[in-house]
Amino acid sequence: MNGRGRRWGCVKGGRCTRIVRGGTFHAFARHNLEVGTLARPGPGKLQFIPLGGLGEIGKNIAALVYGNDIIVIDCGLAFPEEDMPGIDLVLPDIGYLVEHRDRVRGVFLTHGHEDHIGGIPYFLRQIQVPIYGSRLAMGLVELKLQEHQLTLPERSRAVKPGDVVHAGSFTVEFFRVNHSIPDAMGLIIRTPVGTVVHTGDFKFDYTPVDGNVADLATLAAVGREGVLLLLADSTNAERPGFTPSEKTVGETLERIIAGAEGRVLVASFASQIHRIRQVVESAVRHGRRVAVVGRSMENVVQKAIELGYLDFPPGTWMDVDEIVRLPAHRILILTTGSQGEPMSALTRMSTADHKKVEILPGDTVIISATAIPGNEKNVARTVDNLYRRGAKVFYGPQAGIHVSGHACQEELKLMLTLVRPRFFIPVHGEYRHLVHHANLAKAVGMDPSHVLIGENGAVFELTRDSAAIVGEVPSGKVLVDGFGVGDVGNIVLRDRKQLSNDGILIVVVGMDGQSGLVVSGPDIVSRGFVYVRESEGLLDEARQRVKHTLATLEADNLSEWSMIKSAVRDTLGHFLWEKTKRRPMILPIIMEV
Amino acid sequence: MNGRGRRWGCVKGGRCTRIVRGGTFHAFARHNLEVGTLARPGPGKLQFIPLGGLGEIGKNIAALVYGNDIIVIDCGLAFPEEDMPGIDLVLPDIGYLVEHRDRVRGVFLTHGHEDHIGGIPYFLRQIQVPIYGSRLAMGLVELKLQEHQLTLPERSRAVKPGDVVHAGSFTVEFFRVNHSIPDAMGLIIRTPVGTVVHTGDFKFDYTPVDGNVADLATLAAVGREGVLLLLADSTNAERPGFTPSEKTVGETLERIIAGAEGRVLVASFASQIHRIRQVVESAVRHGRRVAVVGRSMENVVQKAIELGYLDFPPGTWMDVDEIVRLPAHRILILTTGSQGEPMSALTRMSTADHKKVEILPGDTVIISATAIPGNEKNVARTVDNLYRRGAKVFYGPQAGIHVSGHACQEELKLMLTLVRPRFFIPVHGEYRHLVHHANLAKAVGMDPSHVLIGENGAVFELTRDSAAIVGEVPSGKVLVDGFGVGDVGNIVLRDRKQLSNDGILIVVVGMDGQSGLVVSGPDIVSRGFVYVRESEGLLDEARQRVKHTLATLEADNLSEWSMIKSAVRDTLGHFLWEKTKRRPMILPIIMEV
Incomplete structure (x- = not known):
């Protein structure tokens, strides 16, 4: 393979x-x-x-x-x-x-x-x-x-x-x-x-x-x-x-929240409790109540309140379900998704796919984090979708809303x-x-x-x-x-990568256990390779090639399974590469009947 | 599915x-x-x-x-x-x-x-x-x-x-x-x-x-x-x-090339002909001959020379095979790979995988480009590998070696x-x-x-x-x-994504065309799901579950293929999710024998 x-x-x-x-x-x-000799x-x-x-x-x-x-x-x-x-x-x-x-x-x-x-x-x-x-x-x-x-x-x-x-x-x-x-x-x-x-x-x-x-x-x-x-x-x-003080972020956040007319949403890392504290202080100062949305944010904020790291009067917080009852200018939503993670709250809100909150024109969204290397495109996509929904968005290194x-x-x-x-x-x-x-x-x-x-x-x-x-x-x-x-290692990963690049073709052959003769098939099933309806001719021809290979082996009285499998793989691999310049995984399955 | x-x-x-x-x-x-109504x-x-x-x-x-x-x-x-x-x-x-x-x-x-x-x-x-x-x-x-x-x-x-x-x-x-x-x-x-x-x-x-x-x-x-x-x-x-002038890059490149003691390698976009011109001018000024490595760089430089965009005396250029005959301080290599593309020349050199050039201690490598969003990690990995091989590396926005x-x-x-x-x-x-x-x-x-x-x-x-x-x-x-x-569309991509996340399980069942009875199998083959040798028990149990489902269907005289396939998919899907929290693609194949 x-x-x-x-x-x-x-x-x-x-x-x-x-x-x-x-x-x-x-x-x-x-x-x-x-290891033992080094360990002491x-x-x-x-x-x-x-x-x-x-x-x-x-x-x-x-x-x-x-x-x-x-x-x-x-x-x-x-x-x-x-x-x-x-x-x-x-x-x-x-x-x-x-x-x-x-x-x-x-x-x-x-x-x-x-x-x-x-x-x-x-x-x-x-x-x-x-x-x-x-x-x-x-x-x-x-x-x-x-x-x-x-x-x-x-x-x-x-x-x-x-x-x-x-x-x-x-x-x-x-x-x-x-x-x-x-x-x-x-x-x-x-x-x-x-x-x-x-x-x-x-x-x-x-x-x-x-x-x-x-x-x-x-x-x-x-x-x-x-x-x-x-x-x-x-x-x-x-x-x-040098890295600027966290306080500088608080000052920028305060300015943004003070000037916001509609709802404010702030996405950050759940563990950034100093940041969260500054956001909530600004919310309180401007008459906004705070809802927390997103599993990790909810858990960590809860824990931080419990341990006294976020010490605000009870009326500061509200359940997300309460936001429908408040005017926009009294709402601040603390949420996850600062990395544009596909399943996170902010990402879902930005595509109207979140069950409780949807981004609306007039919302101010602050992404108070930097994109971790590898997440840049997801963050950018989220920002684009927020803009598409009419929000005002603060993000990126120049906005002064994040320090390392x-x-x-x-x-x-x-x-x-x-x-x-x-x-x-x-x-x-x-x-x-x-x-x-x-x-x-x-x-x-x-x-x-x-x-x-x-x-x-x-x-x-x-x-x-x-x-x-x-x-x-x-x-x-x-x-x-x-x-x-640990049950996924290099082989499994390598297979996954091959599968994701070019898909898989499965070739099923029924073979008589006694005579070694092909009694059924070959049938070819593919996934992730080509759009089948568009490529019937190609798959038909592939089946003919395999049939021919099997007949040749049969004529030569070669019925060892490993040999048949490897011949099928070779035939099909070459044929598909020549026709499509792709290398799908080819999986011959011989069924004894 | x-x-x-x-x-x-x-x-x-x-x-x-x-x-x-x-x-x-x-x-x-x-x-x-x-479309027609809009088009005019x-x-x-x-x-x-x-x-x-x-x-x-x-x-x-x-x-x-x-x-x-x-x-x-x-x-x-x-x-x-x-x-x-x-x-x-x-x-x-x-x-x-x-x-x-x-x-x-x-x-x-x-x-x-x-x-x-x-x-x-x-x-x-x-x-x-x-x-x-x-x-x-x-x-x-x-x-x-x-x-x-x-x-x-x-x-x-x-x-x-x-x-x-x-x-x-x-x-x-x-x-x-x-x-x-x-x-x-x-x-x-x-x-x-x-x-x-x-x-x-x-x-x-x-x-x-x-x-x-x-x-x-x-x-x-x-x-x-x-x-x-x-x-x-x-x-x-x-x-x-405003975006700085391309000339500012030339000045920085000149300083780096002037100060380099060993070989100099410069990776950039092939079409950045002004950049290439400035690099070659510095090379000439400091007695270095220039080899071009990497298919797109070779093609474009060749074309640019032909069209007069890179007008240097013939002795300026050399074949990459000539570098073994020159002392390090007389060599400059222009190459591809500024985005850390896995198959590019610089990436291969950085992992000693290029057939003509290997990075050596004392080499100076200049990555004269910015990482296009999405390529940041590949570029970082290449820089790490260049350092591991003992090179001096110039890269990144602060180095002054790239402008937009x-x-x-x-x-x-x-x-x-x-x-x-x-x-x-x-x-x-x-x-x-x-x-x-x-x-x-x-x-x-x-x-x-x-x-x-x-x-x-x-x-x-x-x-x-x-x-x-x-x-x-x-x-x-x-x-x-x-x-x-265009033969890969949404369905194929969705399949590829599912295959890459959790792999595939293929369930093969041989069935008598006349009686509708199972005569062979079920056999289960998996790829990209778990490391099979470590998970035999799991796959055995999966087979038993499918066997049981097939027997139940047989007892109820249900032999319609689509029904059997969907029952197999459901049984196996639930079982595997419960046991592994994964959703591999499940592909039942019924073979009539």
């Missing part, structure tokens, strides 16, 4: 795909390393092993290993790339951690975004260790666990900046950073080899919405004490300058300068981001040999005065499709 | 898909208009009918109709969207023109880009009329026609700015504009109702590479004479300010101000671009009722003092897949 094989290859980017089913791992690693660094040696988030954006998870102890930093998921049709989620391969599960002392969450907590339900099915994170992150984890009918492991607890957790040889102190979700924190991890600082996702916001500025003083103090290793967020390492949650180059240099690490490994970024971040470290004076770039699976080993990549552990993508975790 | 039906619906965006096969048209138009405007009436390029970027083509005469402006193609798997090209539906082919007087090309000339070979198979365009555009059309074994229609000819062509009631004068390809022109079309100005794709470049500045004087003069209708490029209508070929807001306002049209229809842009452009026209003082927004298929009718959309003609997408033009 055009190169299909039974062996597992590697997916693009060089990482390997593994299969998880029913909790058992079947590893198909590119490098058949003896020698005395005086510390290992940093990223299993996700390096060389990619998403599914952040990393291990820090000393002696018999392992701690895990974050446990995220990623969203499927366009070359993964039908896939819902992508999980990191945590085979390495599962193998050493008795040595894992805990999971430390930097914040509550999906790419930092989304993998936890899958992780907990295999490794039961305490989880530590901010109150909000823990609340969002609990939401997730409820969906999976799981509960938090014993001794898990919410922590706040300044809290210290002891975990085997590690002492983990949380410190405050700014990010696009409240209560984001970095980690100061004291180890027998030296201190490791992990920034989590961060930016510096001197005028944050909740007044909680990133803890520069602690960073400076720990930098002065001496830091062995800095692990820092590289997402925006390509961007010069990640540090730009000047902030990254500030972090490097405050922490003054001996060694530096850029994390959280695609390869080019890691390269740019490494270059910034060199620009602020770090010894180039102390700056290491590696990707998922790399085993970085540090002593007090050395750092190097000493090996690799299995890492990669575990694909989730519906209920199936 | 989950909602599959035999009726043709409309594709996203409201436009309709038609089918073309063997030169015959089968129209499935949403609005069953009597009454006396003193002029119609503008866009068939492509309004409400979308790409496949620009429009008709201007007066009395018995029709002229066609441009004849482009578009590239497939992500929801068109397997499709190679998208053509405009020209059924309206084919129906009135005896009244078409000619095709007027504004410039030689694919989205303005790419549809010509398909057009000429149905309508033989003269084509007029710049020497370069005509050269590129000829390249295209050679591939299709066609020749230019009689009386076609190359024109230059200032040339006038008479075509029925129309007199068409070409005028110079600036764009990202040499010799781009707009059209001043004199009609019995008034003068129409069509800008083509344009920007104003006061310091163009070839010294040919857009013809402001002629625009001002025709504006003073009086213009009935302006049709102007909206591509960049979202962007404030389209006018930004200040230039659009200048155009409106020079031409001073009575009526204005923004063209060439997605819906939001048309809205922004319309707003600019109102901002410079146009009467809002004189600014009309419409999309493909709209019939705009103008008199000397009125303009309105009076109807619609069929318009839409004709999909090209391999040799097939």
